[in-house]
Amino acid sequence: MRWLRDNGLTIVLLLLFGGSILGQWVAGWHVANEDALRHDLPLMSLSAYAASPEFLSSVFENWESEFLQMSAYVVLTAILIQRGSAESRDPDESDLRDDQLELQAHKPDAPSILRWGPVWRALYARSLGIVLGLLFLLSFLIHWTQSAKVAAQEALAHGEAAPTTLAFLFDAQLWFESLQNWQSEFLSTAVLVVLSIFLRQRESPESKAVAAPHAQTGP
Incomplete structure (x- = not known):
């Protein structure tokens, strides 16, 4: 498709960005909850961590x-x-x-x-x-x-x-x-x-x- 060819650079970069920030979000959530467990603090939901x-x-x-x-x-x-x-x-x-x-x-x-x-x-x-x-x-x-x-x-x-x-x-x-x-x-x-x-x-x-x-x- 011509549209994909003409916008391929932006599309790929945004997909890479989306995958990276999603990975950061999930990995950071696990790290935050591991730290909370060590300090006997309440765990956060994934959505709560996104706004933390x-x-x-x-x-x-x-x-x-x-x-x-x-x-x-x-x-x-x-x-x-x-x-x-x-x-x-x-x-x-x-x-x-x-x-x-x-x-x-x-x-x-x-x-x-x-x-x-x-x-x-x-x-x-x-x-x-x-x-x-x-x-x-x-x-x-x-x-x-x-x-x-x-x-x-x-x-x-x-x-x-x-x-x-x-x-x-x-x-x-x-x-x-x-x-x-x-x-x-x-x-x-x-x-x-x-x-x-x-x-x-x-x-x-x-x-x-x-x-x-x-x-x-x-x-």
Whole structure:
């Protein structure tokens, strides 16, 4: 089917995502109940675990780092260059100037938002980085608040004063959870940028052509 062929990449990635998060949900539920048994606490149902701060914190802790990686990558590749990398724009090719973009906005197949005026054109021209940045902030917000609930539960269980949500923003635990993921995302992106200078993956848009010289920049 043509629809499956044309959307195969998204479909497969979403299926992989669905299977992964389902597995995380079930495995995390078992871990939570094993911990509850050790501490003589009541067990949770599978549905209750899905809404628990433990599960939500772990999910959005990961989403946060992924959206940070993508937003930083999109914005930084618009500003910075890595000569020879397939992941970099070619510094010798200039982008459309505002007046050129205005002219092209009136082409029949151009996105209609480009004809709404210069402010909308400017926003749309940066919309990918903006939306990815907002998704990062939303994921960080949920990770922070849910982790604060977990920390409060653990403090009360040990007879200690529970930290407030605002106080937890400055807690080392929150930043340990975040930074351990952030560093791996930045490292993997840097490795991809550098390896794409010298290595190839045939037919992938993330790679240069197999016979392309190492100095060629861009896919």
